[in-house]
Amino acid sequence: MSLEPTTVRPDAIAEQLRASIIAQQDAPGSAVTESAVAVRFGVARPTARLAIERLVSEGILRREPHQAARVPVLGPDDIRDLFEARAIIESAAVAALRSVPVDARHSGDSAADDIAFHRALVAGQPNQRLTRMHDLLLGEIELCIGQVHAEQLLSATDVADQHQRILDAVIAGDAEGAARLAREHIELARDALLERTSRG
Structure with missing residues (x-):
């Protein structure tokens, strides 16, 4: 059973997370895990996962195999x-x-x-x-x-x-x-x- 209202969409969570990252509220190098995003936005982990995947695909987050996504550190x-x-x-x-x-x-x-x-x-x-x-x-x-x-x-x-x-x-x-x-x-x-x- 979903823990979230059916109106909450991964895109909406991704946009809120994007705004937080751009504002440097999530510092470069910090991990962005499914569990943390789920708790932070009050959504189920599958929704958090989809939101993270969207930001990874756009370059807002980076993820190495078998590791949590992170805010990129640009050298x-x-x-x-x-x-x-x-x-x-x-x-x-x-x-x-x-x-x-x-x-x-x-x-x-x-x-x-x-x-x-x-x-x-x-x-x-x-x-x-x-x-x-x-x-x-x-x-x-x-x-x-x-x-x-x-x-x-x-x-x-x-x-x-x-x-x-x-x-x-x-x-x-x-x-x-x-x-x-x-x-x-x-x-x-x-x-x-x-x-x-x-x-x-």
Whole structure:
């Protein structure tokens, strides 16, 4: 017999767990077990298992064979590789935009807002393969953006200003400028994370 209401779905638990991980409430390296998730959210273990599996598939969690899932610890090489891939994809995406996507027009100052802004920029351009490539990296991107915000590695005001400059370049039809600004914006976040990592 299920211990949970039939309305509780694994996707809902996964989203709550994702938000907690992005906010650094579940620290990098910490284990995320089925039993702990079941107790934490008041659900049955099969529901907890499905929620964890979803986040593993998205890169928000990692799991080695016969071990509990863990929040990834991204080292310097991981960060460099991820942000280089991001810069390539996102600069190409903004260069291809012909107008500002609706979902990118109202950028707040939270990690969720930041993530939504970048997703909207990529999703708003016409090359769906580019969007799918970005989606493959999105879990790790979310982890990094979450850390930047949780530890205030960059000023929220500066981030918002950089977002607006990218949008202004898109509005002006300056594809080259938009691509350059997107790359610079991503590189600033990369450098902040690398500096934080070097401090241990």
